[in-house]
Amino acid sequence: MRAELAYFPGSPFARMGRVLIAEWALAVTPVEWRFPPPVELFALNPLGQVPALLMDDEAVFPTFLILERLWELAGWPDEGYRPGAERQMLLTTLQAGDALAAAFYQDWSGLRPVARNHIGFDPAARNLERFGRTLDWLDARASQGLLRPGVTLPGVAAACLLLWSKARGGPYWAGRPYLWSIVRALAGRDSFLTTVPQPWTPG
Template sequence: MRLFSSSASPFAAKVRMAARHVGIPIETLAADTGAEPADLLAANPLGKIPALLLDDGDILFDSAVICDYLDRRSGHRLVPQDEAGWLQVKRLEAAADGVGDAAILSLYEVRYRPEDKRHQPWVDKQMRRAFRGLDFLEAHVGALGPEPTTAHFAIAGLLGWLNLRFEGQWEDGRPHLVAWLAGFADAFPAYEELKPRL
């Protein structure tokens, strides 16, 4: 299996960690989404990473669907199958993914738009969304158990990425998330190797 990926992506880090946890080997292929390379577009018509190319040529995206696939392949070691557990994990995974989606859009506004074309109210809206999502995670992360799930990997990927891109801007008022990440890194030593990095 090959994962179109980048070292900084929070979503790719989530998939890398989930695959490592369940012992499914994945070869990572660095993809420059800005260049829209043909092999990435063949694996994901949306041109985004992560995208997974299976050995039989089948393709999968996005990170939530790839993690669901890893969950199925691993005999459900990533998502609890009881309804309450499933709801909790999928809700927190979606919240973490949504925070990442919003914060990335605000970064892209700065990265890809000429200064005179930037629309600050739109950036502000994305950041309000991201911070509300972080507050939601702050309120609920303590209820996650010790056994790693897709929610753990989504939150850890997200916070690792925020430490790269928004250091000093997300931690205040969110002590549970800060402590949770430190605890996760202790409990899942591969985090240090697999977390987002520049």
């Protein structure tokens, strides 16, 4: 059976899948695509994004469904995911990641206002606030033991996003001690050390 994961080396979303493949020794081959994304990527995923998990004639995306599928391929390990308690955390963390990426892309692409702002807030600032507030929310859950230490789907998702922000020179998102203690432990694992985003700075 063919099982491949399309990824960019710098993608935090794809890194979540690559980490789980390594942690759970899954028979899924990571396949590197170049960035900026070529038009051919739309043939795998109509959203033109990585990660995309290709299983025989099925393509699985977005990251949320890929992570749940990898957990299924691993045999549904309880220590990795408890959908009843952790699905909300996983999905919200991934959505916060979309907001973080949108804020960074807006900045890196040099977009600036060219007309009057009719919505009353700056979308990039609002997206960064969304991410920060989600970190606060995760930290509170970590302090209550609801976000568990170790290789869990929401923990890996949060770690890949936080470490990506740090690697790309974004806000450090300091504080949040319970969350950072989980992230720091994950960052030292082989699966993280072998998937560190390649260095890149705008310009």
